[in-house]
Every structure is written in C-alpha cells, then in structure tokens.
Amino acid sequence: MSQTNLLLSSSPHVHDGDSVAQVMKVVIWALMPATAMAVMIFGWPALLVILITVAACLVTESLFLKLRNRPSALGDHSAALTGLLLALTLPPHAPWWLCVAGGVFAVLVGKQVYGGLGYNMFNPALIARVFLLISFPAQMTAWPAINPLFSAQAYSLSDSVAIVMTGHQAPPELVDAVSSATPLGQYRTETGQGKTLQEALGGQYQFDAVKAAGGLISGSLGETSALLLFLGGIYMLRKKVITWHIPVTMLAGCLVPAALFWLYDPTHYPDPIFHLVTGGLVIGAFYMATDMVTSPITIKGQIVFGLGCGLLTYLIRTWSGYPEGVSFAVVIMNAIVPLIDQYTRPTAYGQVA
C-alpha cells in the first residue's frame, strides 16, 4: 500500500538551497557599484547603452527559446548578466545598433547555438565584444572624454538620446571635449612613435594612477573603476560565487611579467600599477575569466587558466596590434578549457596512498 503523495527520488534529499539564478544575481549585484560609477562618470548615454544591451540580450534569449520550444530561461538571470557584462565592455557612447548587434550576437552565437546556458565554449559577452571589435573597430574605439552627471557640461537627457540613437558623437558645442585616448592606447600609440613612457603618459596626458583606480579615466564603461570592480569581486568571494584562484592567478599572470619588464626598462615598460588600474584587467579577472561555464572546473585547472589569461593579456597589451588584450586572452584560454580540464583532474582518493 503506497502513498502517492510521497516523492521517491534518489538521495540526497536535502540541498544547500543555492541555485543558478542566485549565483547570477550575486554577480549582477557585485557589478552594480562599478556600473553606477560608469553612469556617473559618462552620463546618461552610458545608462542608455547598458539598458539597450541588456534588453537586446533578454529579447534574443526569450525569442530563441520560444523558437526552440523550450521553457523561458530568463529566470536564471544569465541573459541579463551577459547583457550587463557586454555593455560594460562597450564605449560609453556606443550607438544603439552596436549595442543591439552585440547583445544579439552574445546570446545567439555566443550561447544559444551551442545549446544554451552551460554548453557554450566561449564567454558570450567577450565573444560578442571580440566580434564587435573586429567588425566595427572605429565605433568600438571611440572614447569620449569623461563628462560626469550633474557637472556643468553634463549631457542632458535629450543630448544623450541623440548620442546613442543617432550616432552623433556629441552636440557641436561640446565637440572639443569628446575624444580622449585610453591610457593603454596612449601608451601604445605614443611609445610606438618612439617616445618614452614619461613623454607618453606625462605631459598633457597627465596619467594619474589614483584617479584611474577610482574610475576617472576614459575607456569602456567597465574599464573605469578598478577599485569598485575589485570591491565587487571581494563580495563575490565572500558569497562563495567565485574562488580566488582565477582572479589572483590572472592578475599575477599579467602583473608579474609587467613588474619584471618595468624593472628591466622603466622608460619603455609601464609599471604593474598602471596595468592594474587601466583597461579591463580587473573586470576580466573577476567577472569574465571566472565565468563558470567557460573556465576549468578543477582548482589546478583554474590556476593554469588564470595564469594563461594574465600572461596573454600582458603579451597582447605590450606587443600586439591591439592596445588591450583581456578579451582576446580570455577567449583564447576559453578555447583550451576542455584540454586543461582533462589534464588537471584531481588525484582521486586512494590512488596514491
């Protein structure tokens, strides 16, 4: 005589209660301070860029799942997170179509064609960024100067809509304030022309590491405040959503060679602090490389992966044709994750005793 209301599934019957959606939510929360700072510094256009990108991801995800006759997966927040991460890799004044193209690409090509969450090989946000960077290099490297909200020259809401929707870089009266090289770009362009580091970053450019750490530099939305991104990373560590292995090894993989070359020739190679506070190293180390789906599953593998990401970042930043290499580094390392996983399986209990 059995009772039908009783569940008969296999043990374990209890669970720690965490869920995929919860994990994604923690990451989104961790990104909030840096996101708010980006909007603060670059004004309303930045907010529009973020909203459009996230919306593009959500719409693509839900449409595609409907087409595949699958239940909606918006509840797992992964599409929203992908949108947010992608937006943070875009220039603050990215035109709307760039945001939409990136969002659609990230979800469709970056994730859904592989079978959806969990099956993709590359970080969807980064693969979309790489796609945009290669397809639209001009728009992807148009860096407006910072123009904080509520400042004297702050963009009005209508200016902001015009910037993002029509692609006008800025109202004519503000034109001379629009463009400003990122520190990494400045360093590569100027030293490429034979100048010393001092000449490149000092003088008119006036690079200041403290300001840069706080976010007062030009660059992608998420390349700005290393400090707030770092705090978000600590929050994720506290919440046990990520472990220290990938961020720490990735930072070390970039900063240790940076330090060595700087010691060797400080006039041509910037110091590690410069590498730390500029570009996307921190967002890459804490939020991009740590993407669970596309990083190794074992601790040993994560260390190998992190070191590889960091080292490749430094190589690309210093010697390649691109001033910034975090996206490429992470995407390249994503590709060899299955290999890393296979060779870093832990030694099972009782195998060496």
Add this chain to the structure above:
Amino acid sequence: MLGSFHGGVHPAGNKGLAAHCAIEALPIPRRLYVPMHQHSGEPCDPCVVVGQKVYKGETIGRSDAWVSAPVHAPTSGTVVAIEEHVAGHPSGLTMLSVIIEPDGQDQWADSVRGIENPLSASPAEIQARIRDAGIVGLGGAVYPSYIKMTPAKGKKVDLLLINGAECEPYLTSDERMMEERAREIIAGIEIMMYTLPTQKCVIGIEDNKPGAIRAMTQAAGPFPGIRVQAMPTMYPQGARQQLVESVTGRQVPSGARLVDIGLLVHNVSTAHAIYDAVVRGRPLITRVVTVSGRGIGKPANLECFLGTPVRDLIEHCGGLRPGVRKVVLNGPMMGLAIDNMDVPVVKGVAGLLALLPEEIVDKPEQPCIRCGRCVKACPMSLVPSEMAWRAKVGQMEVMPELHLRDCIECGSCAFVCPANIPLVHYFRYAKLVIQAERRAQKRLDLDKARIKAKTARVEQEKAEKDRQKEAMKAAMLARKKAAESAAPPTGPAEVPSAEATVSADGTAVATGDEADSKAARAARAAQAAKAARAAKAAAQEQ
C-alpha cells in the same frame, strides 16, 4: 592535517529535533515482517515453518555462505507466513520474509546464554558468537561483522577505529547510544580488542555531540588503549574512508580493504551489539531508530524489533503531519525514499524521517554551469560533473578512468549543485549499467561454453552410436559367417539357437545402450542442478 579530509559539505544538522529524546522501547508490534536478507552477502533461507512457535532470539533464517548473517525471531510468537513482503529497497519490490505474530510474552529462547567473562573465552568462541548473533555493521554498510573480526592469517590490526561520527543530519541514534550506553559500548570494544587482537583503539565522534564525547571519554577512562577523538563536524566524516583519513591522516588505497593497511572500522552501535551478543548471549534483534523530521508529530529515538513496519513507528510518534513530501529510511544525505509504510525496520535502518516540502529538494534538473562546486565537495576527489555527463551520454567505458567505482554515493556533490542535477542518481544508474553489462557478458560466455559442451557431447554420442552400430554389424556378420562355416545347413535344430543368440545379443546391446544413456542423462541432470546452484550463487554474489 589531522581531523580533516578533502572536500565535504556542511548540511544543516537538524539533530536538535531528536537529540534530547532518550531511547524509548517501542511496544511489541502486532506483526513482525522479518526479511531474510538484511545484510550484504548471501540471503538467508528460512529455517522455520508456518505455524511454528518461535522464541525470542531463535534463529529463523540462515545461510551456509561465508558472507551472510543469520536472522533471529525478535520476540516470541507464531510464524504465520513465510512469503514475499515489501522491502526497504529503491525498487519497492519484495523480499522473502518470515512473518511472526507475537504472543506478547516476549519469552527468550533457552539457547540464549551469555559468557560471564568473555576475556577468558577463546577468540574463536567470541567470533562464533558474533557470527551466530547475526551482527552486521550497523552504520549502514550491513557487512557481516564476524568477517571483519576474523582477520586473515598474516593480517594484523594495528588500530581499531570506532565510528561515532554520525555525520548524517537528523540522526541521533548513535549519539543517544553513546550517551546512555557508553559503558556497554566500551565493554564491546574491549571484547573486540581482545578478539582481534589489537592494543589501540580510537573512537571518533563529531564535535557537535559534546554529551556523547563526555560519556564515552568517561567510560573509556580505565582503558589506556582506548582514546576518544573529537572530530570537526563535516559531512561525510562518518564514511569509512573519510574517518580513516581524519584520524590517521592516511588514505585507504582504492580497492583495498582496511585490514590491508592494519585498520578496522566498526560503528558504535555494532560495538554495543557485540557486547550484547557475547556477554548477554542476545542476538541482534532490535536496533535504535531515530524518528525525526518536521513532518513527524513527535520525534523520538525508538528501540524497536527488526521487522517492525515503519507504520508502527510513525503511529507511535504521533503520525505524519499533513503535507509530508518525503519519507526516508536513514539519513537525508544517503537514505532511501519510501512510499510504502509496510516496509519493515531492518538491521541497516538507523533513522526514519518524515520531511516537509521545505526540508527537501524538489527542483527540476538544469544544465550544468560547470561551477565546480561538486568537485570541491567530493570527499573522494572525483569529478562528479564529468561522471554525470558521461553517464548521461552512455560513455561507460571511461568510468574506470574517472574512478566511478570509488564513488561512495555520499551525496555531497548533489547537495551543493546549484543546477539541482541528481548526480548520485546518475552514478547509481551508471554503476548498475556497468554491472549489468559485465553480468550479461559473463552470462554470454557461460552460454557459449554450454553450447560448445552440448555440441561436443552430441557429436561424441553420435560417433559412439555409429561405432556401436558398426561393431554390431561386424559382430552379426562374423557370427553369420561362423555359423555358416561351423554348421553347414543340415541340422535345422541349430538355426533357432543361433537366432536366439543373435536376438539375446541384440537385446543385450540395446539394454546396454539404454542404461548407458540413462546414466548419462542422470549424470547430466545432476551436473546441471549443481551448475544451476552455482549459477544462482554467482548471480547473488554479483
């Protein structure tokens, strides 16, 4: 580091529900359903008949196999049936059980007599007592204890580990045993140390049971060889590999037995059962079951007869609360969900949990996001996520490389999986697929051997018949010739005699043939029956 092992998880203990409840004897139930297979190894055959009056402690089932444990009548009464009865098994299928109607007298059998001073008895006598008492590992493995208590020649036990970890949430039966019966447990340990023999014993207890640690430390006081060690509360501290690693800092080599590295692990309740069997002469007929969970009226630690339907335990504890979603035999991490309350308590049941929806996991499986939590949680240092997807796509051939066999099914991986993947279910499925494949292959090889044997025999028989036919023909021909040459056809009287010889001869041959084939068939039948028994034994061993 001493006192720890790799991996592990921290499930909510929920021990407070029943930890304060003193062990209480469940009244004699109306009927007892005693399964003949409550242990790992060979099932028992009933050795009583329907209608027979049995006394408490009388053997009602036994097996000649080395790996088996006899079953006893838990109380006095009448055998009312010997039939299939639902068992505590994931299949929900039945098992041969002896069904006893108690007479309420609870009268011990005359055979029940203890050894006054076990330390002057011979180890062999103690081992025999442990075997005859049907004692098995009460921590859940239900492996016959006397086998572990009889180390093979040349094997020495340097350290006896007594498992008082009780790391499963909710369960408090061992904890209560240690608090209330510490002296008897220690006396049981003393008997074990004398029997093995060994000089050293460590009792490992998780540090969330201060009362048990205190009681055991006090009881162990007079014995310099016995030490109580508090261990961090971490699941699965009580799994034997993890216990060994925590206490000794060593790992048990994969596939090896503990005794190979000079160790032995017994559960505290097993030590108590050994005391009962040796000193009091009482076989294993009761055990303490924690009845708990938020879905039960009144949690308790019940000492009940083996064979008591869980329905009786639930009724005694105030029944199920409305909304109970899962009833589990044993702990929530490794226990078995049941939906039939006629399932009886057996030797391996330490808990009965009634769980409300908020206590359990009932969410659909999502795709793996490769977060690696299962890898970190696995106390056996395996890669659960990979084992699960390989099982899903049927790549059983890579399982040896992933050490699926070493998986102890502790559930740590599934406990932490944010995608709610039923990892343990995948492993159980894969293990049985591999086992079934191996069994089928073995079976096919046997079939082939039998076919070959039959073909050969048929050919041989045919050849033999041909030869006999030839011989007969030759004999007849020779006789004819002889008759022709010896007696020319003058005396007609001689012809019938010749005919008689021939016919007599022929009959003789025919009978010989028949006898021959009959004998052969009988032999074949005997051989077949023997082989069938062997096959059955082999099947059960698998």
Add this chain to the structure above:
Amino acid sequence: MIDAVLSMSGMALAAGVGLGFAAKKFYVQGDPLAEKLVEVLPASNCGNCGFPGCQAYADALAASAADGNVAINLCTPGGAPTIKAIAEILGVEPVAPVNDEGPRVAFIDEVRCIGCTACIKACPVDAIVGANKQSHTVIAAWCTNCAACVEPCPVDCIEMVPVTPTVYDWQWDKPAGPHAQATH
C-alpha cells in the same frame, strides 16, 4: 649511376621478397570480418535472427558491412552485449535489441509434458533437464531466451514467460535530464 640502379633493384627485390613472405606467412583464411563476427555470436544456432545459424548471420552481417542492410540487433540470446560487440566490429552505433520485451525464459507445463525429450535435444545450452517419460523442467538461470524448444514440443506445453524482476536485478532508471520539463 650503376650503384643507384643496383641499390634500387636490391631494395625492390628485398621489398618484394618481404611482401611475398608476409602474404604467405600472415595469410588470413576466409572472410576475416565474418570470422570476427561469429566469435561474438553465441553459437546457439537458434535461428531467431532469421538466418540458418550463427555462421550464416555472421556472413550476412559481413557481406552487408558496407551498406548496413542486415540489422545488427537480431540475436535474441546474445542480447545487448552481443549487439555492442557487433557494433564495435562493424564500427557502427549500437542499437536496442530487436525484440526488447525484456528477458524471458522457457517454462514447461509439467502437467502436460509427456517426457518426449524433444525439447532437451533442441536446447542448445542444456538448460532443460528430465528423462524419458518423465516431466521435464527448465533451469531458468541457464535459459537464453532463444525459444528453440518451443517448436519441437509435440504437445505445446512450453511457453516463453517474462522474468519477474527482483531486487537483485533491478536497475535505477536513467535521470530524465535537464530539459525534461520542456514546454508544458
């Protein structure tokens, strides 16, 4: 020049001799594929596959190895392991057994059995015991489900009955997987 010609001729000769020797020494009799296949078949020659015996089935499989016209799952007594072995040899994906009604065994109605031994003679694995004019019985553990005994019985007292599952051969079902709840 002459060195080159000589050395080339020498090498050609050596290679030729070597090849010729190898061809003789490692010559494989018959169809190697069919031989491999017949190895994995149970050799009961029960004919359940529709071919007159295991060798015939193996030959047919080997002959159709390229086009796959002959199904690899026809052997009932061999079951899943045989299918797997055939699939491995032929380099194709294993499939489910053709008559997958679960395991069955022969059952003799001992009341109706007249003890003619016809089934005993037919059983390829000696799974039926009994003597002349005595009721026969099946050793269930040995029966391979080939049903070769059913036909020869003059009184039709043999039946293939499904094996009732026990706790000893029960199997966990395969978990439904992550997309089981798709589109309700």
